[in-house]
Amino acid sequence: MTAAAAPAASPASTGEQPGVRLARSRRKAELSLLLLAMVLVAAYAAMIEAKALDTVTSDFWVPAAALGLVFLGLHLVIRWLAPFADPALLPAVALLNGIGVGFLRRYDLAEAAPAERANLAVFAGTGGRQLAWTLAAVVLAAGLLAILRDHRSLSRYAYTLGLAGIVLVMIPAVLPGRFSEINGAKLWIRVGGFQIQPGEFAKLALLTFFAYYLVRKREVLSLASRRVLGIDFPRGRDLGPVLVVWLVSILVLVFEKDLGTSLLYFGMFVVTLYIATERVSWLLIGLILFFGGAYLAYLLGSTVGGPFANFYDRAQIWLDPFAEPYDRGYQLVQGLLTLGTGGLFGAGPGGGQPNLLPEVQTDFIFAGIGEEIGLFGLSALLVIYLLIVERGLRAALAVRDSFGKLLAGGLAFTLGLQVFVIVGGISKLIPLTGQTTPFLSAGGSSLMANWLLIAVLLRVSDGARRPVTGGGSAARPGGGPPEQLHGAPTEVIRP
Amino acid sequence: MNAPLRRVGVVVMILFGLLFANLNWIQAYKADEYRTSDYNGRVQVAEYDRKRGNIEVGGTAYALSKETGGELKFQRTYPNGQMYAHVLGWKPVNGSANGIERLENDFLAGTSDALIANRIKDMFTGDETGGGNVLLTLSKRAQETAYKQLNDNQVGAKKGAAIAIDPRTGAVQALVSMPSFDPNPLASHNTTEADRAYNALEKDKDRPLANRALAEVLPPGSTFKVIMAAAALENGVGQQTEIPAGSSYTAPGAGQPIRNAAPSICPESQVTLRDAVTESCNTGFAQLGVRLGADKVKEKAKQFGFEQEDLTVGQVGEGGLPVAASRTGDMQNPDGSTDAAALAQSSIGQNNVRMTPLQGALIAAAVANDGSQMRPYLVKQLLGPDRTTVYDAAKPRELRRPVSGQVAADLRDMMQNVVKEGTGRRAAIDGYLVGGKTGTAQSGPDTPDHGWFIGFALDKDGTPLSAVCVELEQAGSGGSAEAARIAGRIMAAAIADSGRR
Numbered sequence: 001m002t003a004a005a006a007p008a009a010s011p012a013s014t015g016e017q018p019g020v021r022l023a024r025s026r027r028k029a030e031l032s033l034l035l036l037a038m039v040l041v042a043a044y045a046a047m048i049e050a051k052a053l054d055t056v057t058s059d060f061w062v063p064a065a066a067l068g069l070v071f072l073g074l075h076l077v078i079r080w081l082a083p084f085a086d087p088a089l090l091p092a093v094a095l096l097n098g099i100g101v102g103f104l105r106r107y108d109l110a111e112a113a114p115a116e117r118a119n120l121a122v123f124a125g126t127g128g129r130q131l132a133w134t135l136a137a138v139v140l141a142a143g144l145l146a147i148l149r150d151h152r153s154l155s156r157y158a159y160t161l162g163l164a165g166i167v168l169v170m171i172p173a174v175l176p177g178r179f180s181e182i183n184g185a186k187l188w189i190r191v192g193g194f195q196i197q198p199g200e201f202a203k204l205a206l207l208t209f210f211a212y213y214l215v216r217k218r219e220v221l222s223l224a225s226r227r228v229l230g231i232d233f234p235r236g237r238d239l240g241p242v243l244v245v246w247l248v249s250i251l252v253l254v255f256e257k258d259l260g261t262s263l264l265y266f267g268m269f270v271v272t273l274y275i276a277t278e279r280v281s282w283l284l285i286g287l288i289l290f291f292g293g294a295y296l297a298y299l300l301g302s303t304v305g306g307p308f309a310n311f312y313d314r315a316q317i318w319l320d321p322f323a324e325p326y327d328r329g330y331q332l333v334q335g336l337l338t339l340g341t342g343g344l345f346g347a348g349p350g351g352g353q354p355n356l357l358p359e360v361q362t363d364f365i366f367a368g369i370g371e372e373i374g375l376f377g378l379s380a381l382l383v384i385y386l387l388i389v390e391r392g393l394r395a396a397l398a399v400r401d402s403f404g405k406l407l408a409g410g411l412a413f414t415l416g417l418q419v420f421v422i423v424g425g426i427s428k429l430i431p432l433t434g435q436t437t438p439f440l441s442a443g444g445s446s447l448m449a450n451w452l453l454i455a456v457l458l459r460v461s462d463g464a465r466r467p468v469t470g471g472g473s474a475a476r477p478g479g480g481p482p483e484q485l486h487g488a489p490t491e492v493i494r495p
Numbered sequence: 496m497n498a499p500l501r502r503v504g505v506v507v508m509i510l511f512g513l514l515f516a517n518l519n520w521i522q523a524y525k526a527d528e529y530r531t532s533d534y535n536g537r538v539q540v541a542e543y544d545r546k547r548g549n550i551e552v553g554g555t556a557y558a559l560s561k562e563t564g565g566e567l568k569f570q571r572t573y574p575n576g577q578m579y580a581h582v583l584g585w586k587p588v589n590g591s592a593n594g595i596e597r598l599e600n601d602f603l604a605g606t607s608d609a610l611i612a613n614r615i616k617d618m619f620t621g622d623e624t625g626g627g628n629v630l631l632t633l634s635k636r637a638q639e640t641a642y643k644q645l646n647d648n649q650v651g652a653k654k655g656a657a658i659a660i661d662p663r664t665g666a667v668q669a670l671v672s673m674p675s676f677d678p679n680p681l682a683s684h685n686t687t688e689a690d691r692a693y694n695a696l697e698k699d700k701d702r703p704l705a706n707r708a709l710a711e712v713l714p715p716g717s718t719f720k721v722i723m724a725a726a727a728l729e730n731g732v733g734q735q736t737e738i739p740a741g742s743s744y745t746a747p748g749a750g751q752p753i754r755n756a757a758p759s760i761c762p763e764s765q766v767t768l769r770d771a772v773t774e775s776c777n778t779g780f781a782q783l784g785v786r787l788g789a790d791k792v793k794e795k796a797k798q799f800g801f802e803q804e805d806l807t808v809g810q811v812g813e814g815g816l817p818v819a820a821s822r823t824g825d826m827q828n829p830d831g832s833t834d835a836a837a838l839a840q841s842s843i844g845q846n847n848v849r850m851t852p853l854q855g856a857l858i859a860a861a862v863a864n865d866g867s868q869m870r871p872y873l874v875k876q877l878l879g880p881d882r883t884t885v886y887d888a889a890k891p892r893e894l895r896r897p898v899s900g901q902v903a904a905d906l907r908d909m910m911q912n913v914v915k916e917g918t919g920r921r922a923a924i925d926g927y928l929v930g931g932k933t934g935t936a937q938s939g940p941d942t943p944d945h946g947w948f949i950g951f952a953l954d955k956d957g958t959p960l961s962a963v964c965v966e967l968e969q970a971g972s973g974g975s976a977e978a979a980r981i982a983g984r985i986m987a988a989a990i991a992d993s994g995r996r
Contacts, residue, residue: 275499325534340529356536375522393504416507429517
């Protein structure tokens with residue numbers, strides 16, 4: 001269908017050279033890191049029970065073991081289907097996911113009546129559900145690895161995915177409130193007792209489309225431009241489709257009353273554009289547009305109201321949450337108090353009172369965990385997130401094709417931005433907007449979408465580190481400079 | 496594309512650096528402020544580590560903490576909670592306490608300054624000494640009688656209040672507001688359940704959470720005539736002085752004439768003050784009020800405690816449950832001159848006159864106690880966790896002297912006559928001198944009248960033992976007689992409890 005998609009047919013089967021895989025695939029490192037992560041998750045569960053129940057039940061290790069089996073399965077799938085994938089990604093994500101499951105079980109304990117706590121079934125409650133969702137998400141990720149043998153084949157479905165992304169974003173806005181609205185945000189599709197958040201999946205689909213489109217247009221976008229006031233502006237017709245996609249998603253999101261997702265999409269879009277064109281001017285224009293837009297929305301919210309009132313409200317709460325500590329500011333105030341109570345070292349796993357914090361199982365899970373593991377523990381969690389993001393960016397650096405670079409770079413950045421938006425929101429760094437905390441928050445949509453994201457990163461990193469076909473390449477360390485040299489000719493040389 | 500990718504990596508690091516710096520601000524710099532913030536529910540949860548002291552009446556604990564073995568180590572329970580609800584209040588897990596639980600919160604929780612020695616000792620021994628105990632002035636029998644009689648009243652009133660005090664000290668013997676509520680669900684550790692219970696009570700149109708004995712005012716009706724009689728006695732009218740009466744009286748400028756409750760009441764043109772009180776003669780007191788003038792009426796009411804906005808009932812020293820101000824209300828025309836019609840209506844406790852049941856009891860108590868009105872209080876003693884050290888004990892103090900001893904004696908005499916042969920016969924207690932005044936107040940054009948009774952009981956030597964006020968909201972016909980009956984029962988119970996019978 002396109003030039004970019006053409007090479008997709010060839011490389012998948014050619015790179016498999018047994019000797020290299022055994023020597024450099026680093027799968028053993030992945031396995032041992034994964035085991036370490038699961039030991040940490042089990043220890044976390046034991047500490048929770050010791051503190052919250054005053055005793056460690058005989059089956060405290062069951063959730064950790066169940067998770068371990070699920071992740072071990074994915075590890076085996078990676079060995080088979082993506083042997084050169086980055087070895088740090090799976091253990092890091094598994095650790096976060098495990099801590100999430102552990103904390104949600106801890107939340108169940110806090111909610112249960114004291115007499116029932118000791119007998120709380122392992123697979124019951126929010127924690128048990130999250131465990132089941134993890135299984136589903138990991139199966140989905142493994143499935144994606146199996147179907148998608150080369151990330152470049154994704155570009156074949158770019159337009160389909162772009163359309164699907166827009167549809168996914170729009171469904172909740174179009175649906176009547178009772179099918180789509182929870183806590184004032186129209187982000188859901190609710191059928192019966194079941195609910196999914198299509199926006200979580202839409203971000204993957206849209207990013208794939210952006211990446212594909214920008215790769216095709218990047219030369220035009222970065223070369224054919226008009227210079228105004230020292231800034232290069234692209235021709236309108238080149239930018240049209242992307243702007244339309246962006247505008248539609250923003251509009252829809254204003255009507256869905258969720259500015260966090262809007263910020264996420266905008267950031268995702270501007271950064272992929274910047275990576276594609278290498279023009280700092282895009283970042284500047286984007287930042288000015290965003291902050292200008294936000295300020296305008298604030299002004300409109302204070303005067304006109306309407307769809308902007310929600311944003312104005314949130315900004316007011318952000319500026320002074322203690323103005324209405326039991327009313328509008330309640331959530332944020334309680335979040336801050338929870339974090340503050342944790343202090344440097346926290347109350348210890350199981351030692352906090354997560355039931356005092358509303359939405360602790362979803363939006364505020366980071367604060368709930370923070371009460372128990374303190375600043376030191378939260379810093380460690382942030383470092384793990386940072387590790388995942390930087391690993392994703394590294395895969396983007398190492399992969400040879402532009403589509404892969406944009407895809408991996410955009411996905412990794414999106415993940416990092418989402419963490420920034422929600423953690424910054426609950427800690428009053430930026431206005432609070434409802435976002436899930438990747439891999440920690442309770443909820444299947446978020447978990448599945450983010451595991452799919454990780455699967456794509458694994459696939460791209462596998463493509464990046466896989467030794468290239470032919471002669472001497474097998475002897476070179478995977479991912480080293482020669483690969484970049486090899487990749488160089490596909491880049492456009494510009495002044 | 497690699498250069499921008501690297502820069503994006505740097506941008507992400509900066510974003511995470513900001514998160515890290517901000518977390519430092521919250522979890523290190525602001526940590527102490529947030530940890531001890533008033534909005535932080537954990538502060539309250541920490542209170543449950545120490546056993547909260549009892550609130551006791553006559554040696555029985557009516558608010559006590561039981562060990563749970565759960566996260567919150569103690570559950571506050573209120574045996575017979577309905578009966579004592581408006582005095583004890585409740586101590587919820589979230590939010591602030593109510594009633595005595597709020598007033599003496601620090602002492603009960605063991606965090607008051609008085610108990611610092613215990614806390615220091617705990618620091619060395621590692622024990623958790625509980626909080627202190629609060630002993631109330633209430634009489635168990637009087638409270639039980641008041642609660643039961645009020646709730647089983649024979650006129651079917653749904654709302655009302657009763658309060659009894661010891662005229663000599665001001666110690667509250669009984670305090671009941673009807674309808675009552677069960678404080679136990681409000682103290683539930685399941686905060687959702689507690690919130691639900693609270694919201695249900697809050698939404699109840701009978702407002703069970705309101706303390707009708709202290710914080711609600713209603714037109715006092717004829718009970719206000721005690722104040723009118725006092726004003727008359729001080730202005731040259733004696734018990735036997737004839738005052739103008741009649742079957743109806745139309746004040747200057749009034750559209751509607753004032754009539755008596757029954758045609759048999761003071762139809763003659765002149766009655767003695769004593770008879771006017773005994774029969775509750777409306778026309779007599781209306782004309783008396785117009786003759787005395789608004790200023791004297793208002794002034795006398797004020798001397799009895801009307802218009803006081805800062806009265807509290809509760810602690811040993813100052814402070815306590817807030818009491819609503821009783822009002823004589825407006826009796827003036829827009830131009831500032833006295834509105835005779837309003838004055839006439841006010842003189843029989845209608846128009847804009849409003850009174851709390853406590854104020855009614857205070858009037859009766861002052862009359863019984865030779866004109867000396869004592870400050871009402873509920874806390875008799877603060878007893879340490881060891882149950883031997885007394886940290887504070889009640890020191891009764893006079894609030895004011897509304898009338899002289901002579902006027903008080905005349906009022907007592909007339910009020911005793913009300914119970915002997917007037918409208919308040921049902922308040923009589925065998926072997927004691929009981930005086931009082933009934934009241935029937937119009938509540939509105941289409942609603943039943945309120946029934947009132949204020950009164951006192953003396954022993955044979957004239958020593959005042961109890962003063963009481965019973966109010967039955969919208970009780971309708973027979974309300975004041977029923978109020979008198981209940982008042983007698985309450986006082987009899989209070990006397991029995993004090994060992995006088």
